[in-house]
Amino acid sequence: MNGFNTNQLEKYKILSLDGGGSWALVQAMTLGRIFGDIPGREILAHFDLVIANSGGSIVAAGLAENYRPSQLEDLFLNESIRKSIFYNLGFTQKSLITRITRLFGIGPKYSAEAKYNGLQKVLPELSKIPLTQVPALIPGKRNTQFMVTTYDYYRNRARFFRSNMKSFSKTANLSNRRKRNVPRNPDPATFVQAIHAATNAPVNYFDKPAKIQFETSRGIVERFFWDGAVGGYNNPVLAGVIEALSNGIAAENIHILSIGTGIKYLPKQDVFQSAYEELVIRFDKPTLTKDLVKMTASILSDPPDAASYTSYTIIAPDLPAKSERFVRLCPVIQPSLHLKDNVPTWDIPDEYTFPEFRDLLHLEMDAVEDKHVKLIQKMTQLWLENKTLNQPIRNDKYLRCLLGHNTFGEGLEDLKSWLP
Numbered sequence: 001m002n003g004f005n006t007n008q009l010e011k012y013k014i015l016s017l018d019g020g021g022s023w024a025l026v027q028a029m030t031l032g033r034i035f036g037d038i039p040g041r042e043i044l045a046h047f048d049l050v051i052a053n054s055g056g057s058i059v060a061a062g063l064a065e066n067y068r069p070s071q072l073e074d075l076f077l078n079e080s081i082r083k084s085i086f087y088n089l090g091f092t093q094k095s096l097i098t099r100i101t102r103l104f105g106i107g108p109k110y111s112a113e114a115k116y117n118g119l120q121k122v123l124p125e126l127s128k129i130p131l132t133q134v135p136a137l138i139p140g141k142r143n144t145q146f147m148v149t150t151y152d153y154y155r156n157r158a159r160f161f162r163s164n165m166k167s168f169s170k171t172a173n174l175s176n177r178r179k180r181n182v183p184r185n186p187d188p189a190t191f192v193q194a195i196h197a198a199t200n201a202p203v204n205y206f207d208k209p210a211k212i213q214f215e216t217s218r219g220i221v222e223r224f225f226w227d228g229a230v231g232g233y234n235n236p237v238l239a240g241v242i243e244a245l246s247n248g249i250a251a252e253n254i255h256i257l258s259i260g261t262g263i264k265y266l267p268k269q270d271v272f273q274s275a276y277e278e279l280v281i282r283f284d285k286p287t288l289t290k291d292l293v294k295m296t297a298s299i300l301s302d303p304p305d306a307a308s309y310t311s312y313t314i315i316a317p318d319l320p321a322k323s324e325r326f327v328r329l330c331p332v333i334q335p336s337l338h339l340k341d342n343v344p345t346w347d348i349p350d351e352y353t354f355p356e357f358r359d360l361l362h363l364e365m366d367a368v369e370d371k372h373v374k375l376i377q378k379m380t381q382l383w384l385e386n387k388t389l390n391q392p393i394r395n396d397k398y399l400r401c402l403l404g405h406n407t408f409g410e411g412l413e414d415l416k417s418w419l420p
């Protein structure tokens with residue numbers, strides 16, 4: 001057996017948590033609204049598989065550390081803790097070229113080594129035990145397993161840290177099924193080491209790849225990693241679906257709760273007029289500086305919602321307008337369409353001031369200042385109260401929901417049908 005419950009009458013429940021740095025506050029608040037302020041391990045006990053990247057992996061680990069959602073919120077709201085993870089490089093820690101490129105908004109700002117130290121302080125129990133031992137901490141009969149998405153710096157490919165070493169998706173197990181006789185060695189990485197790898201966004205964020213040291217029979221082995229977003233797994237839900245399918249879980253039994261960290265949608269500038277130029281996608285002339293900044297940001301997003309859409313088609317191939325088995329919950333930052341003098345016009349949603357909305361549009365994942373994190377908190381609260389929209393699985397050019405749940409409340413109602 002591979003550690004998976006393949007009883008075809010059983011619901012197989014996946015919790016998928018996107019990356020997003022400080023924006024993972026969204027996930028802590030969302031879990032609190034869904035489950036109440038109960039111990040984290042009791043929340044995890046509802047799921048068969050928890051898969052996460054970057055900021056989402058911090059939330060998953062916080063739950064495994066047994067933090068309640070309110071305690072997780074406090075972690076993200078605490079400025080000193082945020083700055084222990086996003087630890088600014090000193091002037092002497094920056095190379096000459098970095099000092100120059102930072103003048104143009106390009107280049108690393110934070111210390112990878114200091115981040116690892118900060119994570120160890122926040123997650124003391126999980127810094128001491130291998131990821132493979134974490135399922136034993138979770139109560140109940142579901143045998144909750146964990147996956148963390150990362151990117152192997154030297155091999156140039158996605159790398160998954162798993163708690164289930166018997167998974168058929170694991171390379172060594174797949175080789176053995178093909179009679180290659182590869183030894184199935186346990187992965188000695190701790191959950192915190194896996195998180196360190198998953199949270200190491202390159203180029204514009206951390207100064208070097210995350211270094212992880214393993215103790216093996218051959219001695220100390222070092223491996224180096226970037227954020228899982230580099231491999232296309234900032235939204236890791238598709239990797240979770242493939243993990244389940246490859247281990248014998250029927251697609252019709254898969255039930256997914258996928259929680260994002262906020263996404264920004266802007267319409268094209270040629271659809272309707274706009275009250276402010278910042279509210280539409282502008283077709284400015286490309287430049288080297290703009291392209292470099294755009295590339296570093298694009299790896300941390302999921303354009304065009306590919307992971308969610310592909311996963312949705314796998315478990316609901318008839319593409320219903322919404323499926324109770326796939327609940328994607330994520331606040332959307334997008335303008336509203338208003339009639340001004342009987343002319344459709346993109347404008348600021350009523351719930352925001354223009355400075356607030358503009359700041360949200362431009363705010364990066366490394367939000368460390370109190371005013372910015374409080375703005376994320378406000379955005380999440382409005383969304384939880386159904387005053388702003390939820391991210392669809394797919395929308396149209398007018399930003400209307402085609403597939404998925406239009407509001408948090410809609411998603412929550414379907415979620416209640418299978419997740420008490």
